[in-house]
Amino acid sequence: MTYDPRRALELLREGTRRRDTGFREGQEEAIRHVVEARGRLLVVQRTGWGKSFVYFIATRLLREAGAGPALLISPLLSLMRNQIAAAERMGIRAIRITSDNQDRWQDAEACLRRDEADILLISPERLGNDRFRTEVLAEVAERISLLVIDEAHCISDWGHDFRPHYRLIERIARTLPANLRLLATTATANDRVMGDLAAVLGPNLEVLRGGLGRPSLMLQTIRLPRQSQRLAWLAEQLPALPGHGIIYTLTVRDAVQVAEWLRSRELPVESYTGQTGDGREALEQLLLDNRVKALVATTALGMGFDKPDLGFVIHYQAPGSVVAYYQQVGRAGRALDRAYGVLLSGEEETDITDYFIAGAFPTRGEVRQVIDALDAAPDGLSIPNLLGRVNLSSGRIEKTMALLSLESPAPIAKQGTKWQLTAADLSSGFWERAERLTDLRHEEQRQMQEYVMLESGHMEFLIRALDGDPETVRPPNLPPLPTEVEPGLLQEAVTFLRRTGLPIKPRERWPAGGLPRCDVRGSISSEHRAEAGKALCIWGDAGWGGLVRRGKYRDGRFADDLVRACAALMAQWTPRPAPEWVTCIPSRRRPSLVPDFAERLATEMGLPFHRSLSKVEDRAEQKSMANSVQQARNVDGSLAVSQEPLPGGPVLLVDDMVDSRWTLTVAAWLLRSKGSGAVWPLALALTGHD
Amino acid sequence: MTFELSSNTQAILLLTAPLMAGRGKPSVKPLAAGEYRRLARRLREQQRQPADLLEPGAREIVSGCRVELDSERLAQLLGRGFLLAQAVERWRTRAIWVLSRADADYPRRLKQRLGEDAPPVLYGCGDAAIPGTGGLAVVGSRNVHEALIQYTEDVGRLAASAGRSLVSGGARGVDRAAMRGALDAGGRVAGVLADGLEKAAMLREHREALMERRLVLISPYDPAARFQVGHAMQRNKLIYALSDAALVVNSDYGKGGTWAGAVEQLGKLKLVPIHVRANGEVGKGLQGLLERGAKPWPEPETPEALEEILDAAADEGPGALGRQGLRPLFEQRD
Incomplete structure (x- = not known):
């Protein structure tokens, strides 16, 4: 042609x-x-x-x-x-x-x-x-x-x-x-x-x-270990930064939280993540039109986004590799003479990038579970079938299926909606590759930390790392930004992080197949459901998360600060009809941890406390159950009402951690069946997946 | 087994294969056997090979071939590169490989015995070395009595204990009974399919034998192809060509694939000695084949006896005797 x-x-x-x-x-x-x-x-x-x-x-x-x-x-x-x-x-x-x-x-x-x-x-x-x-x-x-x-x-x-x-x-x-x-x-x-x-x-x-050099970028790294320090720094520096830009975070939760904090400081920002959905286009347009100071974004705001006059790119945490960092920071100042690229480095970033690295490939155990399940089912299994048969989260199952089916030849293939074993074994090359890539990711992470520690020569470091021509790149004439944090702002950031009250949505349906021991299936009638509850924090977060973890795994007792925080949360929440008594989820493993806390909370609130529920059978910890179907079955028949008659009236149902919500759902069903009033769940922490 | 394709195989697939990768209707008809044969001959005369049609000068080469094929059609066929990649990927995920006559692993027997009639491409799942091992072909009909199923399974078992491969068609009835008998006894089997390789490759009952390299399923037709009478006929020729000797367990008289395939061997092709079952009621079909030159099956009862029959047949030389003059179209070059 x-x-x-x-x-x-x-x-x-x-x-x-x-x-x-x-x-x-x-x-x-x-x-x-x-x-x-x-x-x-x-x-x-x-x-x-x-x-x-x-x-x-x-x-x-x-x-x-x-x-x-x-x-x-x-x-x-x-x-x-x-x-x-x-x-x-x-x-x-x-x-x-x-x-x-x-x-x-x-x-x-x-x-x-x-x-x-x-x-x-x-x-x-x-x-x-x-x-x-x-x-x-x-x-x-x-x-x-x-x-x-x-x-x-x-x-x-x-x-x-x-x-x-x-x-x-x-x-x-x-x-x-x-x-x-x-x-x-x-x-x-x-x-x-x-x-x-x-x-x-x-x-x-x-x-x-083409060449790699970006002469308009003023690159800088600032180490601020605590999230509160970085929030305070952002609140102070953002208004003074030239033009409009992007603040990158590693997780969706951080993007939402940083944006919330900055908005509470009356800074016009929006969060932008993979979960933003259809609103993404409108948010991009806001930034393109300079109608927000910044978008606080995960890498979902990616390479195709082109705003030549972007004045700055700030990282709230260091990404996992120098190349990823270069691509993200390189969005600043394409058509400007000068722009800032500032990397804030925090103590949690390595844990987060470690988590991404560890989750990139299924483990041998996960692959074994899936293959064994398929081996036992000659006609194949759909993903919902698999959820009932292997103790893996749906996310892990889907990742495992995707990676295995992309092998060549693949050990599994999809026929219609069902996965089947093929006439091929998973090659050892799969694991060799997984190990090689995992090592490489750790190497990249190490190189990124090297960058974090740099005092000068940032651009040269990046270009050299990318095998570009390390020509002498002169940074633009821009003063470095301050690295100190104002104490008053820092205190406000700490308070912000400890603000509380995350919703716990009640489950409205029993799992597929019902709970045979409880003899229930289908939808849960509103008279037997929990009400919409609250959790104080997210497990391990920068606010109360650390204190909850310490109480559970180090001290064996939840701190009085947590009792006061929960009482404050209740005062703010004011559920109606208001709870008239307090009970809690029992545990055989830690028989006094939650009751002790619930009792102190009841005292603080001036309500009676009753140990109305008991554990009738030992089960594995809910957190060891990886998906909702497994968790529901794990609860089935393990709880009973041990006090009859129950006190009437609405009740506050306390637990330390909420994961799948099945324990709360079954407990609420038991309490309501035996004559309690509305059941209001309250938990200290929400953990990961659903 | 490697799943990489040589350039010649790519070109041969583009020219001749339907490349069924989905429900899309092909807008251009792949070359029929005869059309491809003519094109291949011309290419050879010009010291060219199919891979050259993927190079920038393809149009000139085609016009130099002076075949009465529409050059636009050839260009369209050769332009199906992305579809080819899609189809190959679909096969690969099901552990299905493809070999063309230009590949070193293509069964030599087929080229030697069938010459230009050997299928340009062969799809398969399992050990590609099995089709080169000869052995006993067993054919018969789909609908047979339990007694004949038993008989056929015994023949399969005997082949296994003699350490000889069993070649059959993978259809219901006699074919599967023979294969089952051989596989259950730990033997080696080549199933030559007329359709549905894709499904057969995923069948659980085949999985263990495929993975132990005791079973190969091959077909000259697209792995997603559905049953067609003509395909089944062509397929029979391959069953005979891959074996050292053949046993017809039963047959209709004067009609049906088993009859036609056996008669073609006895008359025109003479690739291997054709035997017919001697035990029990033989019926009109087998009688008819005997009259056309088939031998009664000696009904061997020991592995040694079966080996003797197969060795004698192999020594007699393949019926390809009469066809030795035919050269294969393309030998691999590199």
Whole structure:
């Protein structure tokens, strides 16, 4: 196919809406390479360089010459809105499928059948979805004229972010015949990543690679171990920072909490996480329009977000790798002369990144449980079936299934809705790779901590770590930010972190299959349900979490401060009808811990305390049960009412930790069945999963 | 078993395979056996191989071939690269491999005995070395009495204890009885399927034997292909070609796949000695085959006796005697 330079330039100008603009260095060469099918191409250019113009213009030229549509695979589609708008200005009909929404699938399929789409944009996970492949993609697979692999560094084990579905993309790239056009793009690829990409994409891979230096960034690291210190620092420094920016946190909970704190200080910020859902686009727009000072975001606000005049990127915790950090901080000051990139480092960050590292792969025990369960079920098991048979959380089960099914050959495969064993064993290579990657992640974490400790030479350190050219990068003329925290603000931050009262939503249905020992199933009538309860804190959080943990595992007694905090919480909460007496969840393992606390709380509140419930059978601790079905069965038949008749009237039901809520649900059901009034649950801490 | 594809295999799949990766209707028809045979011959005459059709100069090569094939159709077939990757991935997740005639692991017997008629690609699950081991082919119908099932299972067991492979068709009735007998006795089996490889590869009853490398399931048809009478006929030819000697357990007279396949062997192909069951009621079908030159099965009762029969058959040389002049289309180059 011949390349038409005049038409290409025309398209660029339509897309950019700038009549006098020309191609950036390398752009046109890349488009020509793709259109003329000269072989596979890898483009390594920073975000904002205009990689999307390469594939969109190439797509349009190919379509105008009668070729089939292009397929783009990217994990960041939700963030490509600006690029897609530019594509549409060039007359490109793009179909983007990011969700599991089946309605969209049907539209997409119909469009593809009528050949009305020029480019189909999908996530790697979609590509791994059997139904999507057979129902939508099959419609167009034989006519795809160009495959674009975005974030191609993920193909490499040495890539800094691990996305399991890139194993699938790697295999597809290896299987593609030489005559199919293939363009891979990424913003960062060190030498080891480049080596892997050359191995996967073939010896004749053409590479177009730009420089890494970012002269406008003023980089700084500040160590503030406690969250309260960092909150205070942010409250003080944020108003003085130039322009608008992003504050990155490692967890969703931190993003929400930091945003809440800053808003309580009347700073216009919003949180942005993977759980924000449909509101994400509107939040991005707020930042693009400078209507918030900052978005407090997890990495869900990712690489595709392009605001050239972003004044600062602050990290609330250090991310797990230097490359990830460079990509995030590199969003600041693209079109500015000066911008801040400040890394606040806290004591909890290593625990969090350790947790991410440890959770990236299933354990041998988890894999064994799943394989054994499938082995015992020749006709296969659905995910809900598995939940009843293995003691793993649904998240861990899904991760295990995804990783195993991405192996080649895979030990399991999905037929319809059910997973089955295949005629292949899991290769030892799976574990070798898991260990290698885990080691690599720890190495990256160590390198990140090295960066945290730097006094100077931040940019040089980053560029060297990325195998870039360590040319002398002069930082812009910006004063470093203060590293001290104002004591008054610090005290307020401590108080903020200890503010309390998280909701405990009552369960309304018994688990699938019911509870045979209690002889209950289906929905729980409102006369037998717990009311909406409260928890003082989240297990291990920066407010009361530490004190709860110490009480349970070190002192064997919950501190008086916690009694007062709960009493204060009750005074603030004022549930109606107000509880007239107090009882608690019994335990054989720690017979006095919770009753002692509940009794002191009852005294503080001036209410009578009764030990109305007893444990009739020892069971494993609820926290050792990994999913809701297992937890419900673990409670079934283990509790009984030991005092009859019960005092009438509403009751406050106290426990130390709430996980699945099944214990509370069963206890409330027992109390209500034996004649108590409304049951109000109160717990010291909420733990992890549901 | 490696799941990597050579460039030649990629090209042969693109040209000839339906690549069933979903419910999409193919918009272009893959080359039929005869069409591919002509194209392959022309390529060979030009000192070319299928992989060359994936290179930039493909169009010139095709026009140089002067085959009466629509060049647009060829371009469309060869443009199905992404679909190919999708299909291969689907097979791979089910532990299904694919070999083309250009691959070193493609069963030599098929090329030697069938020449240009050997299927361009073979899909399989399990140990790809089993089809090269010869052995006893057992064929018969789907609907048979329990007594014949017993008889056939015994034949399978005997092959296993003689250490010889058993080749059969994987269909209900006689095929599966023979395979079951051999597998249960710890033997080696090649099941040549006319359809449904994808499902068969996932069947639990096959899993242990597949993983112990005692079973291979192969098919010249797409793993997702459904049953077609024509496929079953073609498949019979492969069963005979992979064996040293064949036993027909029962057959209709003058109709049905078993009859037609055996008659084709006795008349035209003569790849292996054809025996018919001698014990019990033989019926009109087997009688008819005897009249067309089949031998009565000596009904061996010991492993040694069976080995003798198979060795004698192998020494007699494959019926490919008459077809030695045929060269395989492409030998692997690298």
